[in-house]
Amino acid sequence: MSPNLTPSVELIFLGTGTSSSLPSISCLTQPPDAETRGCRACLSTLEPEGKKNIRRNTSAVVRMKDKLGRTITIVIDAGKTFQAAALEWFPKHGLRRIDALLLTHAHADAMNGLDDLRGWTLGGSIQGHVDVYLSQVTFQEVKRSFPYLVSKEYASGGGDVPDFIWHIIEDGVPFEVNDTGVFVTPFSVQHGRFFSTTPCPAYTPTPNGLVGDAAPVEMLKKMNINGLESPKPAHSVPKEIIQPYLCFGFKFQEHLVYISDVSHIPEPAWSIIRGEKDGKRPTVCVLDCLGLKRHTSHFGLDQSVATARELGAVRSYFVGFSHRVSHEEYVTITEVLGGMTHAEEELSEIEKVGIGLLGEGEEIWTRPAHDGLKVLIDSELRAVRDETYDQTK
Structure with missing residues:
Protein backbone atom coordinates (compact mmCIF):
# COMPACT_ATOMS: atom_id res chain seq x y z
CA MET A 1 0.00 0.00 0.00
CA SER A 2 1.40 3.38 -0.99
CA PRO A 3 2.26 5.61 2.01
CA ASN A 4 1.25 8.57 -0.19
CA LEU A 5 -2.37 7.44 -0.50
CA THR A 6 -4.67 10.47 -0.60
CA PRO A 7 -8.19 9.16 0.07
CA SER A 8 -10.97 10.48 -2.14
CA VAL A 9 -13.53 8.39 -0.24
CA GLU A 10 -13.93 7.14 3.30
CA LEU A 11 -16.13 4.09 3.83
CA ILE A 12 -17.22 3.25 7.38
CA PHE A 13 -19.24 0.14 8.16
CA LEU A 14 -21.93 0.92 10.76
CA GLY A 15 -23.26 -2.64 10.62
CA THR A 16 -22.36 -5.86 8.82
CA GLY A 17 -24.96 -8.36 10.03
CA THR A 18 -28.16 -9.85 8.74
CA SER A 19 -31.65 -8.68 9.75
CA SER A 20 -31.68 -10.50 13.09
CA SER A 21 -28.16 -9.21 13.86
CA LEU A 22 -25.45 -11.04 15.81
CA PRO A 23 -25.18 -12.60 18.32
CA SER A 24 -28.26 -14.79 18.02
CA ILE A 25 -30.47 -14.93 21.08
CA SER A 26 -30.99 -18.67 20.51
CA CYS A 27 -27.25 -19.31 20.87
CA LEU A 28 -26.73 -17.17 23.97
CA THR A 29 -29.70 -18.67 25.83
CA GLN A 30 -28.93 -22.32 25.08
CA PRO A 31 -29.23 -24.23 28.40
CA PRO A 32 -26.10 -26.01 29.68
CA ASP A 33 -27.68 -29.45 29.29
CA ALA A 34 -28.70 -28.91 25.66
CA GLU A 35 -27.45 -31.46 23.13
CA THR A 36 -25.88 -28.71 21.03
CA ARG A 37 -24.17 -25.56 22.24
CA GLY A 38 -24.51 -22.13 20.73
CA CYS A 39 -22.30 -21.42 17.71
CA ARG A 40 -18.72 -20.24 17.98
CA ALA A 41 -19.45 -16.85 16.46
CA CYS A 42 -22.19 -15.98 18.94
CA LEU A 43 -20.49 -17.38 22.06
CA SER A 44 -17.32 -15.46 21.24
CA THR A 45 -19.20 -12.18 21.73
CA LEU A 46 -19.26 -12.87 25.49
CA GLU A 47 -15.51 -12.17 25.54
CA PRO A 48 -13.64 -9.01 24.43
CA GLU A 49 -11.82 -10.83 21.64
CA GLY A 50 -15.15 -11.68 20.03
CA LYS A 51 -16.19 -8.07 19.41
CA LYS A 52 -15.93 -8.41 15.63
CA ASN A 53 -18.72 -10.99 15.79
CA ILE A 54 -21.13 -8.41 17.20
CA ARG A 55 -22.82 -7.41 13.96
CA ARG A 56 -25.71 -4.96 13.67
CA ASN A 57 -27.95 -4.57 10.60
CA THR A 58 -25.91 -3.85 7.50
CA SER A 59 -25.40 -0.11 7.04
CA ALA A 60 -22.55 2.15 5.99
CA VAL A 61 -21.30 5.71 5.76
CA VAL A 62 -19.64 7.09 2.62
CA ARG A 63 -17.73 10.37 2.98
CA MET A 64 -16.63 12.35 -0.08
CA LYS A 65 -15.62 15.88 -1.02
CA ASP A 66 -18.26 17.99 -2.72
CA LYS A 67 -17.60 20.45 -5.54
CA LEU A 68 -16.63 23.13 -3.00
CA GLY A 69 -14.17 20.87 -1.21
CA ARG A 70 -16.41 20.21 1.80
CA THR A 71 -16.72 16.69 3.16
CA ILE A 72 -20.25 15.32 2.93
CA THR A 73 -21.61 12.32 4.80
CA ILE A 74 -23.90 9.83 3.06
CA VAL A 75 -25.54 7.07 5.11
CA ILE A 76 -26.79 3.88 3.44
CA ASP A 77 -29.79 2.36 5.26
CA ALA A 78 -31.13 2.97 8.76
CA GLY A 79 -32.43 -0.33 10.05
CA LYS A 80 -33.54 -1.73 13.39
CA THR A 81 -30.11 -1.32 15.03
CA PHE A 82 -29.18 2.05 13.50
CA GLN A 83 -29.48 4.05 16.73
CA ALA A 84 -27.10 1.75 18.63
CA ALA A 85 -24.65 1.73 15.72
CA ALA A 86 -24.68 5.53 15.45
CA LEU A 87 -24.12 5.94 19.19
CA GLU A 88 -21.03 3.75 18.96
CA TRP A 89 -19.47 4.73 15.66
CA PHE A 90 -20.47 8.36 15.00
CA PRO A 91 -18.45 9.75 17.97
CA LYS A 92 -15.52 7.40 17.30
CA HIS A 93 -15.20 8.45 13.66
CA GLY A 94 -16.02 12.13 14.15
CA LEU A 95 -19.38 11.91 12.37
CA ARG A 96 -22.29 14.28 13.06
CA ARG A 97 -24.33 15.70 10.18
CA ILE A 98 -26.05 13.40 7.66
CA ASP A 99 -26.12 15.05 4.23
CA ALA A 100 -28.07 12.20 2.62
CA LEU A 101 -29.66 8.89 3.55
CA LEU A 102 -29.93 6.31 0.78
CA LEU A 103 -32.38 3.44 1.25
CA THR A 104 -31.72 0.19 -0.57
CA HIS A 105 -35.18 -1.30 0.04
CA ALA A 106 -38.15 -1.42 2.42
CA HIS A 107 -37.23 -4.30 4.71
CA ALA A 108 -37.08 -3.69 8.46
CA ASP A 109 -33.28 -3.96 8.61
CA ALA A 110 -32.99 -1.15 6.07
CA MET A 111 -35.63 1.37 7.17
CA ASN A 112 -37.02 0.66 10.64
CA GLY A 113 -34.54 3.06 12.20
CA LEU A 114 -35.96 6.06 10.34
CA ASP A 115 -37.73 7.31 13.45
CA ASP A 116 -34.40 7.47 15.31
CA LEU A 117 -33.30 10.25 12.99
CA ARG A 118 -35.32 12.62 15.17
CA GLY A 119 -32.07 12.78 17.15
CA TRP A 120 -30.62 14.76 14.24
CA THR A 121 -33.56 16.99 13.37
CA LEU A 122 -35.69 17.51 16.50
CA GLY A 123 -35.47 21.19 17.34
CA GLY A 124 -32.74 21.47 14.71
CA SER A 125 -30.34 19.85 17.19
CA ILE A 126 -27.91 18.89 14.41
CA GLN A 127 -29.72 19.85 11.20
CA GLY A 128 -33.11 21.02 10.04
CA HIS A 129 -33.94 17.93 8.01
CA VAL A 130 -32.47 14.80 6.44
CA ASP A 131 -32.63 14.26 2.69
CA VAL A 132 -33.73 10.70 1.93
CA TYR A 133 -33.18 9.11 -1.49
CA LEU A 134 -35.29 6.04 -2.29
CA SER A 135 -37.33 4.31 -4.98
CA GLN A 136 -41.03 4.99 -5.49
CA VAL A 137 -41.82 1.46 -4.28
CA THR A 138 -39.84 1.96 -1.07
CA LYS A 152 -47.07 14.85 10.33
CA GLU A 153 -50.84 15.09 10.82
CA TYR A 154 -50.69 11.34 11.47
CA ALA A 155 -48.32 11.80 14.42
CA SER A 156 -49.63 11.13 17.92
CA GLY A 157 -48.40 11.79 21.44
CA GLY A 158 -46.13 14.81 21.51
CA GLY A 159 -45.74 14.79 17.76
CA ASP A 160 -41.95 14.65 18.06
CA VAL A 161 -40.99 13.16 14.71
CA PRO A 162 -37.98 13.56 12.44
CA ASP A 163 -38.04 15.95 9.49
CA PHE A 164 -37.33 14.49 6.06
CA ILE A 165 -37.23 15.69 2.48
CA TRP A 166 -37.98 12.73 0.22
CA HIS A 167 -36.28 12.30 -3.17
CA ILE A 168 -37.51 9.60 -5.57
CA ILE A 169 -34.69 8.02 -7.56
CA GLU A 170 -34.89 5.64 -10.52
CA ASP A 171 -33.16 2.46 -11.55
CA GLY A 172 -30.06 3.18 -13.63
CA VAL A 173 -30.46 6.97 -13.49
CA PRO A 174 -27.60 8.82 -11.73
CA PHE A 175 -28.67 11.43 -9.20
CA GLU A 176 -26.82 14.29 -7.58
CA VAL A 177 -26.77 14.56 -3.81
CA ASN A 178 -28.15 17.99 -2.98
CA ASP A 179 -26.28 20.10 -5.53
CA THR A 180 -22.95 18.90 -4.18
CA GLY A 181 -21.44 17.62 -7.42
CA VAL A 182 -21.45 14.12 -5.94
CA PHE A 183 -23.30 11.67 -8.19
CA VAL A 184 -24.59 8.22 -7.28
CA THR A 185 -26.09 5.63 -9.62
CA PRO A 186 -28.76 3.28 -8.22
CA PHE A 187 -29.30 -0.09 -9.88
CA SER A 188 -31.84 -2.82 -9.19
CA VAL A 189 -30.84 -6.31 -8.10
CA GLN A 190 -33.03 -9.21 -7.07
CA HIS A 191 -33.33 -9.72 -3.30
CA GLY A 192 -35.45 -12.84 -3.07
CA ARG A 193 -39.10 -12.89 -4.09
CA PHE A 194 -42.63 -12.16 -2.96
CA PHE A 195 -44.47 -15.12 -1.47
CA SER A 196 -47.93 -13.68 -2.06
CA THR A 197 -49.60 -12.16 -5.08
CA THR A 198 -52.00 -10.24 -2.84
CA PRO A 199 -50.79 -6.70 -2.18
CA CYS A 200 -50.74 -5.22 1.31
CA PRO A 201 -53.12 -2.29 1.88
CA ALA A 202 -51.84 0.86 0.20
CA TYR A 203 -48.71 -0.99 -0.86
CA THR A 204 -47.16 -1.15 -4.32
CA PRO A 205 -45.24 -4.42 -4.49
CA THR A 206 -44.53 -4.68 -8.19
CA PRO A 207 -41.61 -3.35 -10.21
CA ASN A 208 -43.96 -1.58 -12.62
CA GLY A 209 -45.67 0.38 -9.86
CA LEU A 210 -49.23 -0.82 -10.54
CA VAL A 211 -51.08 -1.78 -7.39
CA GLY A 212 -52.23 -5.39 -7.47
CA ASP A 213 -50.80 -6.19 -10.90
CA ALA A 214 -48.25 -8.91 -11.40
CA ALA A 215 -44.96 -7.75 -12.87
CA PRO A 216 -45.13 -8.14 -16.66
CA VAL A 217 -43.34 -11.29 -17.73
CA GLU A 218 -41.64 -9.48 -20.60
CA MET A 219 -40.20 -6.94 -18.16
CA LEU A 220 -38.75 -9.69 -15.99
CA LYS A 221 -37.34 -11.50 -19.02
CA LYS A 222 -35.70 -8.29 -20.14
CA MET A 223 -34.06 -8.03 -16.73
CA ASN A 224 -32.87 -11.65 -17.05
CA ILE A 225 -34.30 -12.50 -13.64
CA ASN A 226 -33.61 -16.05 -12.44
CA GLY A 227 -36.47 -18.46 -11.93
CA LEU A 228 -39.34 -16.66 -13.60
CA GLU A 229 -41.48 -19.74 -13.24
CA SER A 230 -41.56 -22.32 -10.50
CA PRO A 231 -41.18 -25.92 -11.72
CA LYS A 232 -44.43 -27.90 -11.82
CA PRO A 233 -45.50 -31.10 -13.54
CA ALA A 234 -46.71 -30.63 -17.10
CA HIS A 235 -50.21 -31.82 -16.20
CA SER A 236 -50.62 -29.36 -13.31
CA VAL A 237 -52.32 -25.98 -13.16
CA PRO A 238 -50.79 -23.07 -15.11
CA LYS A 239 -47.32 -22.15 -13.95
CA GLU A 240 -46.96 -19.60 -11.19
CA ILE A 241 -45.14 -16.40 -12.07
CA ILE A 242 -42.43 -15.79 -9.50
CA GLN A 243 -42.33 -12.10 -8.73
CA PRO A 244 -38.86 -10.92 -7.66
CA TYR A 245 -38.35 -8.45 -4.87
CA LEU A 246 -36.10 -5.68 -6.15
CA CYS A 247 -33.53 -3.82 -4.08
CA PHE A 248 -31.13 -1.01 -4.93
CA GLY A 249 -27.38 -1.28 -5.06
CA PHE A 250 -25.39 1.93 -5.43
CA LYS A 251 -22.35 2.97 -7.46
CA PHE A 252 -20.41 6.00 -6.25
CA GLN A 253 -18.70 7.13 -9.45
CA GLU A 254 -15.60 4.97 -9.98
CA HIS A 255 -14.90 4.70 -6.26
CA LEU A 256 -17.27 2.16 -4.82
CA VAL A 257 -20.01 -0.36 -5.62
CA TYR A 258 -22.30 -1.27 -2.71
CA ILE A 259 -24.58 -4.33 -2.97
CA SER A 260 -25.79 -5.28 0.50
CA ASP A 261 -28.85 -7.45 -0.25
CA VAL A 262 -28.85 -9.62 -3.36
CA SER A 263 -29.74 -13.08 -4.61
CA HIS A 264 -29.29 -12.39 -8.34
CA ILE A 265 -27.76 -9.55 -10.37
CA PRO A 266 -29.64 -8.94 -13.66
CA GLU A 267 -27.71 -7.89 -16.76
CA PRO A 268 -28.79 -4.19 -16.76
CA ALA A 269 -27.24 -3.87 -13.30
CA TRP A 270 -24.07 -5.60 -14.45
CA SER A 271 -23.55 -3.02 -17.17
CA ILE A 272 -23.45 -0.34 -14.47
CA ILE A 273 -21.40 -2.33 -11.99
CA ARG A 274 -18.74 -3.23 -14.56
CA GLY A 275 -18.50 0.35 -15.71
CA GLU A 276 -19.59 -0.40 -19.27
CA LYS A 277 -21.34 2.98 -19.49
CA ASP A 278 -18.46 5.08 -18.17
CA GLY A 279 -15.53 2.72 -18.68
CA LYS A 280 -14.60 2.83 -15.00
CA ARG A 281 -14.59 -0.20 -12.76
CA PRO A 282 -14.92 0.55 -9.06
CA THR A 283 -11.93 0.47 -6.75
CA VAL A 284 -13.86 -1.16 -3.88
CA CYS A 285 -16.85 -3.49 -3.91
CA VAL A 286 -19.10 -4.26 -0.92
CA LEU A 287 -20.99 -7.54 -1.38
CA ASP A 288 -23.71 -9.47 0.40
CA CYS A 289 -22.61 -12.81 1.92
CA LEU A 290 -25.16 -14.27 4.30
CA GLY A 291 -23.24 -17.49 4.93
CA LEU A 292 -21.65 -20.51 3.32
CA LYS A 293 -24.92 -21.76 1.84
CA ARG A 294 -27.03 -20.03 -0.78
CA HIS A 295 -30.28 -18.46 0.41
CA THR A 296 -33.54 -17.39 -1.21
CA SER A 297 -32.77 -13.72 -0.62
CA HIS A 298 -28.99 -13.51 -0.28
CA PHE A 299 -25.73 -14.62 -1.84
CA GLY A 300 -23.95 -17.60 -0.38
CA LEU A 301 -20.15 -17.58 -0.23
CA ASP A 302 -19.64 -19.12 -3.68
CA GLN A 303 -21.84 -16.46 -5.32
CA SER A 304 -20.10 -13.63 -3.46
CA VAL A 305 -16.70 -14.92 -4.54
CA ALA A 306 -17.78 -15.38 -8.17
CA THR A 307 -19.19 -11.83 -8.26
CA ALA A 308 -16.05 -10.37 -6.71
CA ARG A 309 -13.93 -12.15 -9.31
CA GLU A 310 -16.18 -10.95 -12.13
CA LEU A 311 -16.07 -7.36 -10.94
CA GLY A 312 -12.32 -7.19 -10.44
CA ALA A 313 -12.20 -4.42 -7.85
CA VAL A 314 -8.94 -3.81 -6.02
CA ARG A 315 -10.61 -4.99 -2.82
CA SER A 316 -13.96 -6.55 -1.99
CA TYR A 317 -15.52 -6.58 1.47
CA PHE A 318 -18.29 -9.00 2.43
CA VAL A 319 -21.23 -7.98 4.65
CA GLY A 320 -24.67 -9.18 5.74
CA PHE A 321 -23.47 -12.18 7.75
CA SER A 322 -25.61 -14.58 9.69
CA HIS A 323 -24.18 -16.49 12.66
CA ARG A 324 -22.41 -19.90 12.75
CA VAL A 325 -19.36 -18.71 10.80
CA SER A 326 -17.10 -16.47 12.87
CA HIS A 327 -15.21 -13.40 11.69
CA GLU A 328 -11.93 -15.24 12.19
CA GLU A 329 -13.10 -18.16 10.05
CA TYR A 330 -14.12 -15.80 7.24
CA VAL A 331 -10.68 -14.18 7.45
CA THR A 332 -8.99 -17.55 7.00
CA ILE A 333 -11.25 -18.50 4.08
CA THR A 334 -10.67 -15.20 2.27
CA GLU A 335 -6.93 -15.37 2.91
CA VAL A 336 -6.92 -18.65 0.99
CA LEU A 337 -8.91 -16.94 -1.77
CA GLY A 338 -6.05 -14.46 -2.01
CA GLY A 339 -3.39 -17.15 -2.28
CA MET A 340 -2.33 -17.66 1.34
CA THR A 341 -1.91 -21.21 2.55
CA HIS A 342 -2.93 -22.70 5.89
CA ALA A 343 -2.01 -26.10 7.31
CA GLU A 344 -5.06 -28.35 7.03
CA GLU A 345 -4.73 -29.57 10.60
CA GLU A 346 -5.11 -25.97 11.79
CA LEU A 347 -8.38 -25.43 9.93
CA SER A 348 -11.80 -25.70 11.53
CA GLU A 349 -14.44 -27.82 9.84
CA ILE A 350 -16.27 -24.65 8.83
CA GLU A 351 -13.08 -23.24 7.28
CA LYS A 352 -12.58 -26.45 5.31
CA VAL A 353 -16.14 -26.27 3.94
CA GLY A 354 -15.73 -22.58 3.08
CA ILE A 355 -12.42 -23.12 1.28
CA GLY A 356 -14.07 -25.89 -0.71
CA LEU A 357 -16.65 -23.39 -1.96
CA LEU A 358 -14.13 -20.92 -3.40
CA GLY A 359 -14.07 -22.65 -6.78
CA GLU A 360 -11.59 -22.22 -9.60
CA GLY A 361 -10.49 -18.75 -10.58
CA GLU A 362 -8.00 -16.00 -10.02
CA GLU A 363 -6.69 -15.06 -6.60
CA ILE A 364 -8.34 -11.89 -5.35
CA TRP A 365 -8.27 -9.73 -2.21
CA THR A 366 -11.44 -10.06 -0.18
CA ARG A 367 -12.11 -9.85 3.55
CA PRO A 368 -15.12 -9.87 5.86
CA ALA A 369 -16.02 -6.35 6.92
CA HIS A 370 -16.87 -5.80 10.58
CA ASP A 371 -18.81 -3.12 12.42
CA GLY A 372 -16.74 0.04 12.77
CA LEU A 373 -14.24 -0.83 10.02
CA LYS A 374 -12.95 2.26 8.20
CA VAL A 375 -11.71 1.97 4.61
CA LEU A 376 -9.78 4.70 2.76
CA ILE A 377 -10.04 4.74 -1.04
CA ASP A 378 -7.75 6.58 -3.45
CA SER A 379 -9.42 6.10 -6.80
CA GLU A 380 -6.80 8.03 -8.74
CA LEU A 381 -4.14 5.52 -7.69
CA ARG A 382 -6.69 2.68 -7.40
CA ALA A 383 -5.30 2.09 -3.93
CA VAL A 384 -7.07 1.07 -0.72
CA ARG A 385 -6.14 0.99 2.94
CA ASP A 386 -8.20 0.03 5.97
CA GLU A 387 -7.72 0.22 9.71
CA THR A 388 -7.88 -3.52 10.42
CA TYR A 389 -6.22 -5.60 7.75
CA ASP A 390 -3.43 -3.18 6.88
CA GLN A 391 -2.46 -3.03 10.55
CA THR A 392 -1.92 -6.77 10.66
CA LYS A 393 0.46 -7.13 7.73
Missing part, protein backbone atom coordinates in the same frame (compact mmCIF):
# COMPACT_ATOMS: atom_id res chain seq x y z
CA PHE A 139 -41.49 5.33 -0.52
CA GLN A 140 -44.90 3.69 -0.82
CA GLU A 141 -43.89 1.22 1.88
CA VAL A 142 -42.64 4.00 4.14
CA LYS A 143 -46.02 5.69 3.78
CA ARG A 144 -47.80 2.46 4.63
CA SER A 145 -45.58 1.56 7.59
CA PHE A 146 -44.82 4.99 9.02
CA PRO A 147 -47.41 7.47 7.70
CA TYR A 148 -46.41 10.08 10.31
CA LEU A 149 -42.91 10.24 8.83
CA VAL A 150 -44.39 11.47 5.56
CA SER A 151 -47.42 13.44 6.83
